Each structure stands twice: as C-alpha cells, then as structure tokens.
Amino acid sequence: MKQIFVKNLLQGEVSVGETVLVKGWVRTKRGNKNVAFIAINDGSIIHSIQVVADLVNFDEELIKRISTGACLAVTGELVASMGQGQSVEIQAKDIHIYGEADPETFPLQKKGHTLEFLREIAHLRPRTNTFGAVFRIRHEMAYALHTFYHERGFFYLHTPIITASDAEGAGQMFQVTTMDLNNVPKVEGEVDYNADFFGKSAHLTVSGQLEGELGAMALSKIYTFGPTFRAENSNTPRHLAEFWMNEPEMAFYEIQDNMDLAEEFLKYLVKWALEHCMDDLQFLNDLYDKELIDRLKSVIDVKFERLTYTEAIDILQKSGQKFEFKVDWGVDLQSEHERYLVEKHFKKPVILTDYPKDIKAFYMKVNDDGKTVRAMDVLFPRIGEIIGGSQREERLDVLKKRMEDMGIPEKEMWWYLDTRRFGTAPHAGFGLGFERFLLFVTGMSNIRDVIPFPRTPMNAEF
Ligand code: ATP
Ligand code: MN
Secondary structure (H helix, E strand, O other), X not given: OOEOOHHHHHOOOOOOOOEEEEEEEEEEEEEOOXXXXXXXXXXXXXXXXXXXXXXXXXXXXXXXXXXXXXXXXXXXXXXXXXXXXXXXXXXXEEEEEEEOOOOOOOOOOOOOOOHHHHHHOOOOHHXXXXXXXXXXXXXXXXXXXXXXXXXXXXXXXXXXXXXXOOOOOOOOXXXXXXXXXXXXXXXXXXXXXXXXXXXXXXXXXXXXXXXXXHHHHHHOEEEEXXXXXXOXXXXXXOOOOEEEEEEEEEEOOOHHHHHHHHHHHHHHHHHHHHHHOXXXXXXXXXXXXXXXXXXXXXXXHOOOEEEEHHHHHHHHHHOOOOOOOXXXXXXXXXXXXXXXXXXXXXXXXXXXXXXEXXXXXXXXXXXXXXXXXXXXXXXXXXXXXXXXXXXXXXXXHHHHHHHHHOOOOHHHHHHHHHHHHXXXXXXXXXXXXXXXXXXXXXXXXXXXXXXXXXXXXXXOOO
C-alpha cells in the first residue's frame, strides 16, 4: 500500500471511509484502558494526524512500546473525527513500529523546551513543531527566490566557495589549506604557499559578488545563492560564521533600478510566505511573536522610504534619542540607529543610499561629490540591515585609484579589472543575507534558529 502524507490527508485528498497508510513520528500518546490516541507527524505539515487504536485489537506490549519520538507505520480507516481540533482521524487496523524512543532518554519527551536547549540538540530539533515550521518556510523562501529571478530572465551562476582573492574579506576569512599545520613548509621564515594545494593561499568565500560581476558582464542578469563564510568573531543574534547569501548582479542597472529590484524582490518573497506558509506562520505568530503576520502584511503594501545617508544622520542627530554609539557624519550606522529609523521614525522599511566612501567597499561607484559612493542598504524592522548593495564603479581609472587608496593590490585583482578594461558597462547588484531575511519572515529572534546547523565561534558540533 502506498504511503500518504499527513498534509495530503488534511487537505482532503482522501475520502472518509478509505484505508490509508501513514508513516511518521509520535508527537504525543494518551488514552485510557480501552483506547490509545497517538498523534503522528511526518513533517509534511505542522499538524499531526490523530490515530485511534482500540486496545482490544492490539497486543498490549506493542502499544506500550509506543511513546513520544517513536517512528510508526499505521494502516487504518480514515474517519470523521469526534474530537476537537481535527476534522479527520485514523482508526488503526495495523501498527508497525520502525523505531522506539526510550522515554527515559529521549530528549524531546516533553513539550515546551527553550530554544537555547534545543540549540544544544540541533540534531533532533527538526522534530519539534517550531523547527519543522522554520525549515519548511526556509525551503519555500529558497524556492520563491529562484522563481522570482527565473521569471525575470536572471541566470543562476555558481560562484566558487574556495577563492584565492581576499580583497573583500581580509581579516575575516577562513583559510583553506592542505598543509600540515604541525609542519608548515617555510622559506626564509615565511610560509611557503607554493607548497600548498593551489600553489597560493586560499580561503572560503565571503561573497560571490566579484565573480558575479564577471557573469553579469556576459549574461546581463545573474544571481548567486550559496554558502558564505565569515570568521568575524561577533557572537551576536544576527551573525553566523556560515550563512547563505543571495547576490543578483545586473549589467545596465543603475542605483535606482537596483533599489527597485530589491524592493520588488523582498515584497515578492514576503507575499509568497503569506500565500504558501500560512499554517506555519500562524503557529509561529501564536507561540513567539503576536505581531508577526501583521508585520509581514505591512511591508508588502508600503513604498519603502528612500533617503540618503546624510539625511539619515540628520534625522538621527535631531531625534533626541540616547544611542550607545554616537552619530556623526562618517560613522558606520549601528543596528540601534538603523532600527530607530525603521521602527520609530518612518515605521516602514528604509533604503539608505550614498554612504561616505570611507566606510564602504572599493568597488562602489564614486559620486560626483567625491565623498560618497552609490551604496544602498535596505533596513528592515527588527533586523536592521537585511540587504547591502551598490552601483559598481565601472570606470577603470577611478576604480584603480580607489584600490590604491585602500591598499588593495592591483596585481591580484587583474581579472576583476579586466571587466573594466574590456567592454565595461554600468552595473549594480546587492547581497541579501538569507538568514537575516528568515529572521524577519519567521519572527525568530536568534539567527541560530533559522539555519539547520548553525556555525558560530566555538560551535560546530553537528
Ligand atoms: P553587518 O554590518 O550587519 O555585519 P555587513 O555590512 O558585513 O553586515 P555585507 O558585507 O554587506 O554585510 O553582506 C551582505 C548581507 O549579508 C548583509 O546585508 C547581511 O544581510 C548578511 N550578512 C553579513 N554578515 C553576516 C553574518 N555574519 N551572518 C549572517 N548574515 C550576514
Ligand atoms: Mn559584517
């Protein structure tokens, strides 16, 4: 007999009276001398299906072995439910136990564990309702992301995870080597990278953008979506050492086009979540964040506020707010500043542009004032920066001057500079931190809770 998933059952794809086979893990078991009620979840949907087992039909020993966490296959008749909270249930005819879960040692025996505790058992937490919901939403958002770009003629470009360029991430990159760290080959006291795997030092990527630009200079519209690594030692609820980044890069786009795309993209994803993940969102809304669904709805209807960094500094200085970090023209904004603008001042998402060039990367296009660059950061409620992007500097001489000023060796970036040497074009792009975005969509407050296996300083167990 063919297995049916709980989602399909609850969506009415089978009629009452038919015999069905479900497989899944026991969420709860209760009952009395005559009957056992077993809630089974197979991860296809947040809801469990209730299995009713009349004890006269089953071996007592078998029923005893069933407890929270056990894995079962149940065959039975789909019947209308008398109980509250579900429309149908299964009247069990046959129960097979794939695997028991000893109640003495199974860590998820009880409900209501803290998220902190669940992080310590990341190998089992997908079996909770919360993480089931989060990971289903994560999947839907990845699928929506690809759909969004595909519908608009973008190509998914796979940029490398191992890179020999460290122009962007100096100081916060993980090194990749096959050298024996106990016996590192040296020449005149210096590490001899000629003896390493690639014949030069290599690292894990901090961004696919530079390679993405190479793609955009041929395919016009590309995007990357993959793991990104940063060894920044920031133990915050918004930073991971391994996270997923999505980076579209478009030839012939200027900063306005870039902002339009970012805004349309974010709204598309949030709308998708509201249309496809309502069960899971409702669960997270009720349990963690009573304003979640309202907040999601609020961003799809408003026009994001757009203003320059200079205007934002002015607002912050006149706000009368006490900030931990002082606000002056030229400083990098902290998330307390970003959140003030979004949550208190404008009460909607904000796109800030034209940042001081000294706090932004070398590849951003320098404005005519010579002081600011065509950067754009999208700031979201609860999160702060969710997207960082810019129009790129396409003028070879200006770019070379910037690199020189910032101490980035031209020699190592010859391939990047070639895009400006041969058929250069205006172009722009941005990077979305996928987990930052998931924090917004799920209402979770710690970034470790929106990725299945979080990597943070001193933590890489599973
Ligand atoms: P922040 O100042 O918040 O550390 P950043 O300026 O270093 O961010 P970018 O280099 O612009 O970020 O990266 C693009 C996007 O990637 C950011 O807008 C953010 O959403 C995400 N991001 C950056 N660092 C991390 C991290 N360590 N963990 C998760 N997401 C990150
Ligand atoms: Mn950072």
